[in-house]
Amino acid sequence: MKSSERPLIFVTNDDGVQAAGIAALIRLAAEFGDVVAVAPNESYSGMSHSITMHRPLFVSKVSQTDGVEVYSCTGTPVDCVKIGFDEILGTRIPDLVLSGINHGSNANVSVIYSGTMGAATEAALYGIPSIGFSLTDHSPAADFTASVHYARQIIGQVLAMPAESLAGLCLNVNIPNIPQDKIRGIRVCRQTRGNWREDFVHRTDPNNRDYYWMSGRFYNFEPEAEDSDEWALREGYVSIVPVQMDLTDYQRLDTLRSYLGE
Amino acid sequence: MKSSERPLIFVTNDDGVQAAGIAALIRLAAEFGDVVAVAPNESYSGMSHSITMHRPLFVSKVSQTDGVEVYSCTGTPVDCVKIGFDEILGTRIPDLVLSGINHGSNANVSVIYSGTMGAATEAALYGIPSIGFSLTDHSPAADFTASVHYARQIIGQVLAMPAESLAGLCLNVNIPNIPQDKIRGIRVCRQTRGNWREDFVHRTDPNNRDYYWMSGRFYNFEPEAEDSDEWALREGYVSIVPVQMDLTDYQRLDTLRSYLGE
Numbered sequence: 001m002k003s004s005e006r007p008l009i010f011v012t013n014d015d016g017v018q019a020a021g022i023a024a025l026i027r028l029a030a031e032f033g034d035v036v037a038v039a040p041n042e043s044y045s046g047m048s049h050s051i052t053m054h055r056p057l058f059v060s061k062v063s064q065t066d067g068v069e070v071y072s073c074t075g076t077p078v079d080c081v082k083i084g085f086d087e088i089l090g091t092r093i094p095d096l097v098l099s100g101i102n103h104g105s106n107a108n109v110s111v112i113y114s115g116t117m118g119a120a121t122e123a124a125l126y127g128i129p130s131i132g133f134s135l136t137d138h139s140p141a142a143d144f145t146a147s148v149h150y151a152r153q154i155i156g157q158v159l160a161m162p163a164e165s166l167a168g169l170c171l172n173v174n175i176p177n178i179p180q181d182k183i184r185g186i187r188v189c190r191q192t193r194g195n196w197r198e199d200f201v202h203r204t205d206p207n208n209r210d211y212y213w214m215s216g217r218f219y220n221f222e223p224e225a226e227d228s229d230e231w232a233l234r235e236g237y238v239s240i241v242p243v244q245m246d247l248t249d250y251q252r253l254d255t256l257r258s259y260l261g262e
Numbered sequence: 263m264k265s266s267e268r269p270l271i272f273v274t275n276d277d278g279v280q281a282a283g284i285a286a287l288i289r290l291a292a293e294f295g296d297v298v299a300v301a302p303n304e305s306y307s308g309m310s311h312s313i314t315m316h317r318p319l320f321v322s323k324v325s326q327t328d329g330v331e332v333y334s335c336t337g338t339p340v341d342c343v344k345i346g347f348d349e350i351l352g353t354r355i356p357d358l359v360l361s362g363i364n365h366g367s368n369a370n371v372s373v374i375y376s377g378t379m380g381a382a383t384e385a386a387l388y389g390i391p392s393i394g395f396s397l398t399d400h401s402p403a404a405d406f407t408a409s410v411h412y413a414r415q416i417i418g419q420v421l422a423m424p425a426e427s428l429a430g431l432c433l434n435v436n437i438p439n440i441p442q443d444k445i446r447g448i449r450v451c452r453q454t455r456g457n458w459r460e461d462f463v464h465r466t467d468p469n470n471r472d473y474y475w476m477s478g479r480f481y482n483f484e485p486e487a488e489d490s491d492e493w494a495l496r497e498g499y500v501s502i503v504p505v506q507m508d509l510t511d512y513q514r515l516d517t518l519r520s521y522l523g524e
Contacts, residue, residue, distance in 0.1 A: 048311035048340075049374045056465070056473040078310075078375075082460045083474055109387065111509055112311045113340075121509075125371065125457040154522060161521050169514070188518045190510040195387040198344045203318070211318040212345060242518055244511035247373055247383075248452040249504035252431070256504055257450045259423050260416060 006067075007033035007095035007159060010084060010123070013102065014044045014077045014115025017062055017070065021101035024144040025133065026068060028151055029098055032159060034067045036094070038084035040115075041072040045104070047115035049122065050076050057083055077119035085126060096159065097123035100133035101147050103140060107174040107229040107239055108192040108218055117172055121245050124170035129158060131170075136233060137177040146180035150238045154186070172241040176233045187237040192228040193221040268329075269295035269357035269421060272346060272385070275364065276306045276339045276377025279324055279332065283363035286406040287395065288330060290413055291360055294421060296329045298356070300346035302377075303334040307366070309377035311384065312338050319345055339381035347388060358421065359385035362395035363409050365402060369436040369491040369501055370454040370480055379434055383507050386432035391420060393432075398495060399439040408442035412500045416448070434503040438495045449499040454490035455483040 009029040013022040017039035029035045038059070052075045062070040071088060073080045077099065085094075099119040106114040120132035131154065135147045154173060158166070172191075176183060198216035205211055220230055229239035271291040275284040279301035291297045300321070314337045324332040333350060335342045339361065347356075361381040368376040382394035393416065397409045416435060420428070434453075438445060460478035467473055482492055491501035 043316065046313040046315040048309075048313075048380065050310040050312045050377075051308040051375055052476060053308040054305065056475050057462075058471060058473050079476070082476065082478075083462060086460045087462050087464070087474060109507065112383070112507055113313055115312075118310065121374070126459075157522050165514075165517055165521065170511070171518075172509075186522060188515055188522055190512065190515065191508050193508070197388075198348045200319075200345060200349050202349070209320060211320050212349060213318050214314060214341070214344065216344075240518065240522055241509075242511035242514040243509045244514075245371065245374055245509065246453050246455070247434075247503075247505045247507065247509075249432070249506035250452065252504040252506075253450055253452065255427055256433075256502065259427065260419050260448060260450055260502055 008092055009033045009035050010094040010097045011035055011037040012039050012077055012080045012099050012119045014040065014047060014119065015103050016040050016043045017072045019103065020140065020142065021103050021144060024148050025098055025101050026070065028148050030068050032155055033095065036069045036084065036089060038071040038073055038080040038088055040077060040080060041074050044076050044115045046113050047076045047118060048113050049078055049118040052076055052079050059083060077115040078122045081119050081122040094128055097128050097130035099130065101144055101151065102134035103142050104134060104138040105136040105174055106132060106134040106172060107233055108194055109196065111172050111191060111243060117243065120170050121243060124168050125245060127168060129166040129169040131158060131173055133173045135175045135177060146183055147175045149180055150175055150186065170243045172243050174229060174233055174239045176236055178236060182236060183238060184236040187232040187239055189229040189232050189239045189241050190227055191241050192230040194219050270354055271295045271297050272356040272359045273297055273299040274301050274339055274342045274361050274381045276302065276309060276381065277365050278302050278305045279334045281365065282402065282404065283365050283406060286410050287360055287363050288332065290410050292330050294417055295357065298331045298346065298351060300333040300335055300342040300350055302339060302342060303336050306338050306377045308375050309338045309380060310375050311340055311380040314338060314341050321345060339377040340384045343381050343384040356390055359390050359392035361392065363406055363413065364396035365404050366396060366400040367398040367436055368394060368396040368434060369495055370456055371458065373434050373453060373505060379505065382432050383505060386430050387507060389430060391428040391431040393420060393435055395435045397437045397439060408445055409437040411442055412437055412448065432505045434505050436491060436495055436501045438498055440498060444498060445500060446498040449494040449501055451491040451494050451501045451503050452489055453503050454487065454492040456481050
């Protein structure tokens with residue numbers, strides 16, 4: 001963070017530029033620094049780390065007020081980070097990237113499916129510290145009061161961290177959907193082990209074609225693990241999981257070398 | 263693997279059901295067992311681990327021959343795995359999931375953006391061993407001869423592995439785009455550190471709207487690392503990286519606990 005000037009904070013999300021969650025996050029970010037927000041023009045929930053390869057992207061300025069520029073982009077959250085960094089920021093380098101506040105949990109293995117966290121991890125790949133915020137309430141009219149309170153605290157603590165702790169930092173922050181005075185505090189956690197399993201809703205359209213709506217739920221393989229993010233949320237804590245994108249399964253390397261190869 | 267019967271192999275990809283790469287992989291899989299293939303109806307390259315939340319999915323049977331069923335789905339590669347497992351396989355549990363053969367590399371951090379590897383990792387989250395195969399040649403008319411040769415060897419070796427080594431196994435296999443007799447063998451590697459940086463191509467449409475085509479290249483942070491997948495490919499080896507989906511940055515947990523919280 002450049003000590004001589006206000007930090008530059010880049011904001012995005014996956015629910016779209018019109019969502020209540022990003023409006024709350026932009027207002028909060030403006031308390032800390034200058035803000036450039038680039039967000040999808042519609043909902044890109046569940047878009048993970050996807051990028052748009054087969055069609056061009058359109059960008060338009062939504063608003064500009066003192067210290068806050070907001071853009072809409074026809075791409076995914078990761079596209080928004082890429083075009084934001086390359087075309088909109090130009091030579092300006094952000095001090096921090098914020099994504100969210102997501103309408104819905106991105107705890108557990110949901111981090112993998114999440115567009116909110118796709119954008120945050122993309123920023124971290126560029127070496128910019130990033131935080132994804134998610135409230136465990138899918139409602140478009142969700143109440144972000146407690147989320148903003150804890151996000152303010154966490155952003156302040158992150159901006160105060162020394163440079164060596166900020167390099168490549170990426171945080172997955174989830175806020176439980178309970179009143180602020182019921183939240184018991186913050187827990188730094190690891191990603192809960194489990195998976196999402198689907199029960200597709202099967203219907204037939206007016207042309208007699210079968211179609212399926214995806215509908216599933218999370219199976220927690222370790223509901224009693226007190227260092228997991230699902231446990232923290234269930235117990236009324238804000239969960240913070242530091243995230244990194246080297247997917248190598250290091251524990252398997254030696255065994256695999258004995259089975260594979262010539 | 264059930265020893266009393268032919269293994270059941272589930273095949274998918276991200277280039278679409280009509281791609282040459284999946285046709286080669288289906289033919290190869292049929293040498294080893296019964297095959298059910300469910301693949302996107304069009305190209306879903308770069309779709310990462312995304313799922314389709316805002317529209318229903320349509321599935322249609324493309325072909326059925328002795329021991330090989332092929333379906334087309336209007337969703338992403340991960341959708342294909344989910345609907346394949348839940349609706350098409352029904353009570354049948356696959357012994358192995360194969361994804362690809364992708365037209366283009368999924369080595370290095372590309373694993374994160376890859377629909378091919380999104381499908382493979384999704385299968386592994388269900389506990390099914392999976393392998394994503396990619397040839398480092400984007401051409402629709404790519405020559406898969408060498409890829410099929412090495413894929414055959416690797417599938418055979420994986421199917422022969424003991425059950426305890428198969429649980430949750432997910433391999434990211436990349437084949438260099440050189441003649442088969444120039445390939446020097448197989449290397450089990452780790453994911454190369456680096457990032458993709460974009461140079462957007464900026465144009466103006468006939469209605470005077472600006473638009474941008476994404477175009478980037480991979481920056482290798484460690485070109486001399488002999489245990490990295492990019493090094494192996496450059497030196498003429500088939501690279502195999504075991505992949506896992508716990509994104510927790512364990513090395514940061516203790517430091518973060520000292521900076522964050524109340």
